[in-house]
Amino acid sequence: MAKRRKKTGSRHGLQAVTLCISTAMVLILLGLVVFSVLTARNLSTYVKQNIVVTLMLQDDMTSGEAKQFCSKLKQRPYICRLDYISKEQALREGIKTLGADPREFADTNPFLSSIEITLNADYANTDSLQIISRELKSYSKVSEVKYQKDLIDSVNANIAKISIVLLTIALLLTIVSFSLINNTIRLSVYARRFSIHTMKLVGASWGFIRAPFVRRYMLLGLLAAIIACIALGGAIYILYMYEPDILEVLTWQVLAITAGTVVFFGLFITALCSTISVNKFLKMKAGDLYKI
Template sequence: MTKKKKKTGNRYGLQAITLCISTAMVLILLGMVVFSVLTAQNLSSYVKENLTVTMMLSDDMTNPEAKQLTADLYKLPYINKVNFISKEQVLKEQTAAMGTDPSEFIGTNPFVGSMEVQLKADYANSDSLKWISKSLKANKKVTDVTYPQDLMDSVNYNLQRINIVLLALAVLLTFVSFSLISNTVRLGMYARRFSIHTMKLVGASWGFIRRPFLRNAMGLGFLAAVIADCVLTGGIYALYTYEPDVMVVLTWQVMAITGGAVLLFGLLITLFCAWLSVNKFLRMKAGDLYKI
């Protein structure tokens, strides 16, 4: 009798380990997709906010007027950053590049000042830039407004395609994950189907029978989620060690949301799968248990 109980306990322990490892592997894949989606969104914002809109200033604009214009621009809701480049600075840079001072031949500074404006990510698209450009040109001291239209359209188009692919992959992986974890949980329940039927025969309520199975499933789901989070954390640290600049788009919010999503998914899906599996065997009659 003791040997039989020990053998049964070992079998259940092996099933629990298998379920934990299988669930952890699936959660790692799901976490990678969530991580990729969130990082892609941050990358999209980063790229858009680094696209430059150039405002060419009139020759008679003084530096104090330019500083006042800079302050006024920062008050606008769509402005993220403004960099004023004076005509004296342009002359200095061109002199260093050409090796000679053009003003010595012309008698005056032939260059004009400009402002490099970076917009907030929500406004860095073609539709918004049309009316923003008109708004900036309304200032009499602004002679022209230019921006890389083709580059901006290409960035928006490619980022949109990447987001669609990642979202589709996330939905597909969610269904695959549910199927794999559900089958693994069902196999564990299958081995204990006679125990479930015995408890039902002695008068135990369905809720009483379900409770330990659901509790064990949540415990395994939590452990699997912790393992998955640890693996993902190790991968992120390795990525940071290889390329520290990745932290520009890889924020703490991304890591927190990814870890929380993995933990929540691990708990909910194992709980739900265990609930379905236990109910399936609870509804079966004694004769049906031998046919599956």
């Protein structure tokens, strides 16, 4: 009898380990998808906020007028950052780039003063930039407005495609993870179907019978989530060691949301699957238990 109990306990322990490992692997994949989606969103914002719109100013615009114009522009809601480049500064940068002083060939400074603007991410799209460009050109002292239209179109198109692909993968992975975890839990509950029926015969309520199963599998789900978070943390650290610039788009909010999603799904899926599995056997009659 003791040997039989030992064998049963060993089997249940093996089932718990199998469930924990399989759930952790699914949660790692799910966490990677969530992390990729959030990082892609931050990367999109980072790229958009580094797209420069250049305003070329007319030659007769003085430094005082330019500074007043910059102060006026800073009040616009689409401005993230603004840098004024004077004719003298443009000349110094030109000499450094060309390796020669253009004034040797001409009597005057050929460079114009300019203003470099980086936009808030919400305005860094083609439609908004067309409206902003028309507004900026309406100022009398602005001779030209330049920005990389092809780059903006490419960034927006690629981010949209990546987001759709990642969200589709996340949806499919959620369905697959539910199916895998549900099958594993159902097999584990199946081994104790007669114990469930016995408790039902002695008058135990469905909630009383179901509670220990749900608690047990939620604890296993929490353990699997912790293992998944540790594995994801290790992978992110390795990524940081390989590419330190990842910190430009990797924030604590991304890490918190990823970890929270992993823990939530670890608890939610195991609780839901165990409830469904136990309810299935609670609804069965004694004769049906021998037929499955």
